[in-house]
Amino acid sequence: MQRYFVAKEQMTEQQVQIIGDDVKHILRVMRMDVGDEIICSDNDSRTVRCCISSKADNEIIADILEKLRPDTELPVQVTIAQGLPKGDKLELIVQKGTELGASGFLPYVAVRSIVKWDQKKASKKLERLGKIAKEAAEQSYRERIPVIHNICSLAQLKKELSSYDTVILAYEETAKSREQAQLGKALTALSSGGSILIIIGPEGGITEDEFKQLTEAGAIACGFGPRILRTETASLYALSAISYHFELMR
Amino acid sequence: MQRYFVAKEQMTEQQVQIIGDDVKHILRVMRMDVGDEIICSDNDSRTVRCCISSKADNEIIADILEKLRPDTELPVQVTIAQGLPKGDKLELIVQKGTELGASGFLPYVAVRSIVKWDQKKASKKLERLGKIAKEAAEQSYRERIPVIHNICSLAQLKKELSSYDTVILAYEETAKSREQAQLGKALTALSSGGSILIIIGPEGGITEDEFKQLTEAGAIACGFGPRILRTETASLYALSAISYHFELMR
Numbered sequence: 001m002q003r004y005f006v007a008k009e010q011m012t013e014q015q016v017q018i019i020g021d022d023v024k025h026i027l028r029v030m031r032m033d034v035g036d037e038i039i040c041s042d043n044d045s046r047t048v049r050c051c052i053s054s055k056a057d058n059e060i061i062a063d064i065l066e067k068l069r070p071d072t073e074l075p076v077q078v079t080i081a082q083g084l085p086k087g088d089k090l091e092l093i094v095q096k097g098t099e100l101g102a103s104g105f106l107p108y109v110a111v112r113s114i115v116k117w118d119q120k121k122a123s124k125k126l127e128r129l130g131k132i133a134k135e136a137a138e139q140s141y142r143e144r145i146p147v148i149h150n151i152c153s154l155a156q157l158k159k160e161l162s163s164y165d166t167v168i169l170a171y172e173e174t175a176k177s178r179e180q181a182q183l184g185k186a187l188t189a190l191s192s193g194g195s196i197l198i199i200i201g202p203e204g205g206i207t208e209d210e211f212k213q214l215t216e217a218g219a220i221a222c223g224f225g226p227r228i229l230r231t232e233t234a235s236l237y238a239l240s241a242i243s244y245h246f247e248l249m250r
Numbered sequence: 251m252q253r254y255f256v257a258k259e260q261m262t263e264q265q266v267q268i269i270g271d272d273v274k275h276i277l278r279v280m281r282m283d284v285g286d287e288i289i290c291s292d293n294d295s296r297t298v299r300c301c302i303s304s305k306a307d308n309e310i311i312a313d314i315l316e317k318l319r320p321d322t323e324l325p326v327q328v329t330i331a332q333g334l335p336k337g338d339k340l341e342l343i344v345q346k347g348t349e350l351g352a353s354g355f356l357p358y359v360a361v362r363s364i365v366k367w368d369q370k371k372a373s374k375k376l377e378r379l380g381k382i383a384k385e386a387a388e389q390s391y392r393e394r395i396p397v398i399h400n401i402c403s404l405a406q407l408k409k410e411l412s413s414y415d416t417v418i419l420a421y422e423e424t425a426k427s428r429e430q431a432q433l434g435k436a437l438t439a440l441s442s443g444g445s446i447l448i449i450i451g452p453e454g455g456i457t458e459d460e461f462k463q464l465t466e467a468g469a470i471a472c473g474f475g476p477r478i479l480r481t482e483t484a485s486l487y488a489l490s491a492i493s494y495h496f497e498l499m500r
Binding site for chain 1: 320321322346349350351389390391392431433434473474475476477478479480483486487490491493494495497498499
């Protein structure tokens with residue numbers, strides 16, 4: 001069944017109001033009508049199955065039939081701090097990372113980041129990433145849309161570290177030198193409900209200086225297997241491993 | 251250091267001969283010269299560091315300096331049987347799947363596969379996928395290039411099942427119904443050196459009939475976490491989980 005996110009104030013006890021682009025999607029793309037059923041989430045704790053009861057060009061009203069419990073959120077909160085990569089790789093990272101359960105994405109400017117985002121480009125990019133996250137969250141039946149944080153510097157990123165229970169730094173040299181057990185150890189030490197920040201470098205990885213600064217600030221350097229992963233693959237590996245560890249290894 | 255695969259017969263005890271597109275890559279893209287070092291693998295068991303000793307437009311000779319032991323292959327052989335997906339998704343699956351350690355890819359025509367490959371298109375596509383696998387294997391420091399198998403039917407796929415130690419069928423309904431522990435159980439039962447076939451449906455998943463046929467032929471239906479993954483994300487999840495299980499959980 002098709003799924004849509006709505007704002008909290010658009011969901012009352014009995015009804016859901018759908019406005020904006022989703023109206024077009026429901027009527028023109030999905031060609032749905034009065035009587036058809038959809039699933040709506042308020043991006044917090046309510047997910048409901050409901051039935052379209054009225055339609056107009058700019059508004060759809062749906063009556064709530066039952067409360068659902070998708071229970072599709074990861075038991076730990078995972079934020080991906082991604083060194084700004086080239087091209088549209090960040091879009092792939094946000095789309096796939098949302099499917100795999102990430103709670104948030106935090107792009108940062110690393111020394112080896114080649115792309116530059118000025119103010120105008122940044123706000124356009126962040127808006128587009130937010131849209132990709134919403135669509136991927138609907139498609140993958142998430143209960144919450146991941147947060148797209150503002151782009152930040154390494155200094156700002158370092159200040160964020162203390163607000164997470166565990167900070168993991170993806171480090172290629174660690175992979176090469178066979179320090180493989182760190183990720184397993186870090187996940188085993190974390191309890192359900194905890195928060196993890198995963199820091200990933202851009203193409204070419206992080207510099208020795210960035211490594212020093214981040215590990216001194218508390219990040220644990222972890223290899224993600226012995227193969228060299230592209231920057232856009234590292235977060236997908238981490239999220240899949242976290243899902244396997246917390247959701248499937250029971 | 252830049253890495254290249256060469257055919258077995260191009261690597262003697264003392265020297266490596268590089269021919270074809272890689273000559274262009276070494277001379278024009280990387281702008282390397284006599285005296286520069288590269289890493290070469292024979293796609294079997296030999297990986298060497300070597301130094302370019304002579305160059306011509308169609309051939310480079312490099313002297314072997316030392317034998318390396320990258321040890322970057324997964325301890326289990328994983329083949330991805332992918333229901334033919336739309337667009338260029340198979341290219342993403344092969345590129346990322348190679349980085350994540352897959353041994354082979356086996357595209358099959360599922361009931362819900364929309365794309366059709368005729369003979370001509372298939373040979374062109376398979377050639378392109380082989381090139382992507384080679385480049386991704388070089389980039390990720392693999393010792394072997396994954397095999398791209400010919401496209402097959404479900405009937406042919408079913409016949410292949412008995413040649414693997416374990417066959418896993420990614421099944422969305424299983425994910426929804428919370429049968430989460432199957433993948434963990436299946437991997438725990440498999441020993442190092444074993445072979446796994448992971449069967450993934452196309453967009454829209456596999457049909458009830460395909461499910462019945464494949465599970466009756468021995469495939470174990472497994473959920474890959476409670477979220478609904480797009481077809482191109484499922485193999486990346488499975489490979490990451492397998493790497494985490496066999497390489498990092500020690």
